[in-house]
Amino acid sequence: MIKSIFIGVCTALVTLSSVSNTSPLQKRSIAANTSTADSIHTILTGADQLDAYLPLLQGKKVGLMGNQTSIVGPDKKHLVDVLLENRINLAFAFAPEHGFRGDIERGEKVSNDRDEKTGLPLYSLYGKNEKADSIVNTVDVMLFDLQDVGARFYSYIASMHRVMQLCADHHKKIIILDRPNPNGDQVNGPVRKDDKFKSNISFHKIAMIHGLTVGELAQMINGEGWLNGHKKCDLTVIKLKNWDHKTPYQLPVIPSPSLPNYTSVRLYMSLCLFEATDVSIGRGTDWPFQVIGYPNRAFGKFIFTPGTKPGMSAHVEQQNNRCYGIDLRQVDAAKSTFTLKYLIDFYHIAKQQGLGDKFFTRPDFFNKLAGNNQLLQQIKAGMTEQQIMDSWKPELETYKKMRKKYLLYPDFE
Numbered sequence: 001m002i003k004s005i006f007i008g009v010c011t012a013l014v015t016l017s018s019v020s021n022t023s024p025l026q027k028r029s030i031a032a033n034t035s036t037a038d039s040i041h042t043i044l045t046g047a048d049q050l051d052a053y054l055p056l057l058q059g060k061k062v063g064l065m066g067n068q069t070s071i072v073g074p075d076k077k078h079l080v081d082v083l084l085e086n087r088i089n090l091a092f093a094f095a096p097e098h099g100f101r102g103d104i105e106r107g108e109k110v111s112n113d114r115d116e117k118t119g120l121p122l123y124s125l126y127g128k129n130e131k132a133d134s135i136v137n138t139v140d141v142m143l144f145d146l147q148d149v150g151a152r153f154y155s156y157i158a159s160m161h162r163v164m165q166l167c168a169d170h171h172k173k174i175i176i177l178d179r180p181n182p183n184g185d186q187v188n189g190p191v192r193k194d195d196k197f198k199s200n201i202s203f204h205k206i207a208m209i210h211g212l213t214v215g216e217l218a219q220m221i222n223g224e225g226w227l228n229g230h231k232k233c234d235l236t237v238i239k240l241k242n243w244d245h246k247t248p249y250q251l252p253v254i255p256s257p258s259l260p261n262y263t264s265v266r267l268y269m270s271l272c273l274f275e276a277t278d279v280s281i282g283r284g285t286d287w288p289f290q291v292i293g294y295p296n297r298a299f300g301k302f303i304f305t306p307g308t309k310p311g312m313s314a315h316v317e318q319q320n321n322r323c324y325g326i327d328l329r330q331v332d333a334a335k336s337t338f339t340l341k342y343l344i345d346f347y348h349i350a351k352q353q354g355l356g357d358k359f360f361t362r363p364d365f366f367n368k369l370a371g372n373n374q375l376l377q378q379i380k381a382g383m384t385e386q387q388i389m390d391s392w393k394p395e396l397e398t399y400k401k402m403r404k405k406y407l408l409y410p411d412f413e
Helices: 009-017 024-034 049-057 081-086 131-138 156-170 214-223 262-278 341-352 365-368 374-381 385-393 391-402
Strands: 063-067 089-095 122-126 139-144 173-177 188-191 207-209 234-238 291-294 302-304 322-329
Touching: 009 131, 049 139, 049 173, 049 234, 063 081, 063 156, 081 139, 089 131, 089 262, 131 156, 131 322, 131 385, 139 156, 156 173, 188 391, 207 391, 214 234, 214 302, 214 391, 262 341, 262 365, 291 302, 291 341, 322 385, 385 391
Parallel strands: 063 089, 063 139, 089 122, 139 173, 173 234
Antiparallel strands: 188 207, 291 322, 302 322
16 A cells, blocks of 8 residues: 655655556555655645545445535645546535535525536535435445534534434444644633533534544544434544644635634634624624724724625624724734633723623623633623633543543644
């Protein structure tokens, strides 16, 4: 079997010289891997390692859960194209929130359709799909390849759970093509409480910043018996190579319309809680999740006006209103970690301006984001960030111990 990592230029050259003696499948694997093998430190995602999963799909009828982040190699070829080129019998694809090509706004309906480029039948798995059971029953194996960002409220991990449940219910194998967690260097925030806080944005009893890859989380879901009926699915994880939880990772493709760059992905953890307020976090601008503002000069000197942008037009806080606040575009993204500071500071300013009672405009939604109904009350009671973080330390330590059991890569601590 051709290796996925080639150590040194000489080894790569020797391997390339032997391509003529390899099978068509191996040739494609070599081309994908040697194009990124100029360093032993090159990160190889699960999808990059064709020789690890294509043999598992040969002669099988395959379903895929993917989107625009499902790419292979430095040329960013879509996984669908790679599968079809390798004559894999691909029957359909499930699409998560934002759709199969990542161009649908947050919370908008993802319809059953066909992929315009390939004609592949597409089915939504965002929300309820009553035909999902019969759809999964048409295949032998499900392939999952979505880029998560490491926050509990990012809905792609809820979609993964649903695919795992379908596979467990119908005795189908699932193969997870693992990808780095760009916020995998930390674990923080409250652990979700009981099921009354369960939703697409708080599906699992994990920390708000969970510190897992999707492959590690899949192992946790199986291992902790979180599937209905405490079932376990037939799970294979194609592990990453040359990545650990201390390794920074800038996404090669944006995971959703409002996370356009590394800075937004890193700040998303701290700013998403603002989604339960009418404060703008830059949706409708060129800087979503990189600026914070409200139509009141007391909130800061930085001025911006949310408008409309592709993928950000239907749900824009303070659309067409001049906002005053702070600019976070120049923060050191690699060193940016989860904090409640921005939210607490804006709430204090709102109280000073007589807006405190109106600040949390969607308290039930906030509680689902937080995974409990305590954080909202703690902020309103004037507790400091440190006091709040100290309050969730015991449950966070318990979660960290559980997390250690399922890690596939060296940890950051």
